[in-house]
Amino acid sequence: MKIITWGILGCGDVTEIKSGQAFNKVAHSKIEAVMRRNAEKAADYAKRHQIEKWYASADDLIKDPNINSIYIATPPAFHKDYAIQAMKARKNVYIEKPVTLTVDECEELIEVEKQTNQKVTVAHYRRALPLFVKLKELIESGIIGEIRIIDLKLLQQPNSDMIAKSDENWRLNPVISGGGLFYDLAPHQLDILVHILGAPIFSQGFSKNQAQNSEADDMTVGQILFKNNITFSGIWNFNAYPNNEIEQCEIIGSQGKIIFSFFSNEMALIKNGQTEVFNFENPFHVQQNMIEKTVNYFLDKEENPCSLSDALLSLKVMESFIKTN
Incomplete structure (x- = not known):
């Protein structure tokens, strides 16, 4: 070939x-x-x-x-x-x-x-984007010390521009999408975490349909325990009030922290009272x-940049979040 x-x-x-x-x-x-x-x-x-x-x-x-x-x-x-x-x-x-x-x-x-x-x-594909290549490099370098806490918040109003549009709006049909908008966006985020930190030791959460605007749940909350006692907490809400919209992840270590968005091109490293900001440019495609x-x-x-076994790790986490209701 x-x-x-x-x-x-x-x-x-x-x-x-x-x-x-x-x-x-x-x-x-x-x-x-x-x-x-x-x-x-x-x-x-x-x-x-x-x-x-x-x-x-x-x-x-x-x-x-x-x-x-x-x-x-x-x-x-x-x-x-x-x-x-x-x-x-x-x-x-x-x-x-x-x-x-x-x-x-x-x-x-x-x-x-x-x-x-x-x-x-x-x-x-975020595995291969410059921001996440740098994020992996920073974490593996130990620049923020031992990682203690990862906190992720994704709150979006209905019909947010972050959500890809389609003629059939299939993302809101769990039979076709798997679990609503959570299943559309969370794979990007959770895959990066397991790519950098490895297979989770434990995960749990719950998922609810608060607004009842569709058949899909619009609120998901989850917790993960990674190796070395690294704890993760995340919340995904797709019926938030517009002024409350946020998409941010904080990785907090013993000597500093990293703040970034999974859906932007900027990342901040905060250490010793100083902030270093990184900006990245993605390919057009x-x-x-x-x-x-x-x-x-x-x-x-x-080597394979993301195998089925790799993808299975984040899928198991997502399933543990939506099945514990």
């Missing part, structure tokens, strides 16, 4: 800028075809992005002999079945987060991955760094 030829399942909004065109900008990578169940929209996407082929059937795209890798960018409810179908068709897979609706589904994918000997990477690492992994040039 000298070049990764991609088939994109689900060429919707997330692929327009965040990911889609990055596949053509990474070395040894090319988009071969795209698929969307709405044939007119699939054809329009292909025309606008100069892609030769489009399909209205997932089966047809996966069976395309010129495609050796599949990007699954559909809503989460379809991730497991498409990933299994792709692996059994001898295709490697790059799959959006959350990787699956449930822990059991992800464990099923891990078994199929072993059986088929295919490669699967999960699109926890925010997934491009991760896609490059994925292509290199598929080509046997580097």
